[in-house]
Amino acid sequence: MKPISLKRFGRIVARVMDTLPPEFAPFLENLVVDVEEEPDPDMLRRSGYSEEDIAAGVDLLGLFAPLGSEPMLPPEDEEELPVEFSHDFQDQPHRLIIYKRSHEREFPKRRQFLIEVRKTVVHELAHHFGFNEKDLERFDDHPDPFGEDPDHLAK
Numbered sequence: 001m002k003p004i005s006l007k008r009f010g011r012i013v014a015r016v017m018d019t020l021p022p023e024f025a026p027f028l029e030n031l032v033v034d035v036e037e038e039p040d041p042d043m044l045r046r047s048g049y050s051e052e053d054i055a056a057g058v059d060l061l062g063l064f065a066p067l068g069s070e071p072m073l074p075p076e077d078e079e080e081l082p083v084e085f086s087h088d089f090q091d092q093p094h095r096l097i098i099y100k101r102s103h104e105r106e107f108p109k110r111r112q113f114l115i116e117v118r119k120t121v122v123h124e125l126a127h128h129f130g131f132n133e134k135d136l137e138r139f140d141d142h143p144d145p146f147g148e149d150p151d152h153l154a155k
Contacts, residue, residue: 001110009100010035012114015153016121030093031128032067033121038101039063059102062120064127067093096124114150115143 013035020028039047039060049058098120107113119140126136139145 001104001108001113003104004100006035006037006100009098009103009117012117012153013098013121015155016118019118019153020125027129031096031125032093033096033098035098035100038099039097059099059106061099061102061106061116062124063097063099064124065095065097067095094128096121096128098124110154111150114153115146118146118150118153 013033017028017033041054043063044054044058044060045051047060047063049060098117103113103117103120107116123136123140126139
């Protein structure tokens with residue numbers, strides 16, 4: 001799959017949001033979903049990646065960040081959210097960032113790319129609802145948890 005524009009990637013992410021069940025709508029009012037080319041090294045450091053990880057070319061697919069806080073991913077082996085996220089999630093505005101180039105590098109085949117973009121949006125959205133990394137392992141490990149044709153996302 002050849003690289004796509006950030007604008008087109010944004011449309012794919014927007015379509016993912018449009019496909020969410022209508023019951024989610026009341027819980028998305030305090031949510032901003034952004035797309036970016038890729039995280040910069042400072043963002044990777046704040047997200048808990050080491051200099052060695054960054055030098056090796058670690059890819060971050062998406063990030064959940066309550067607005068006004070320093071974005072940080074919980075360590076994979078922890079079951080609880082880090083101290084930075086100890087405030088009330090429902091009152092705090094939240095931001096999801098989905099990274100285009102990371103998806104393009106990790107998933108060069110179109111179908112898997114579309115599936116993984118949706119998985120990333122749903123994964124980061126789950127953090128908005130209070131799920132932690134441990135809660136999401138089964139979902140993340142499933143190659144296609146949606147079992148549908150993802151082509152409708154790319155139109």
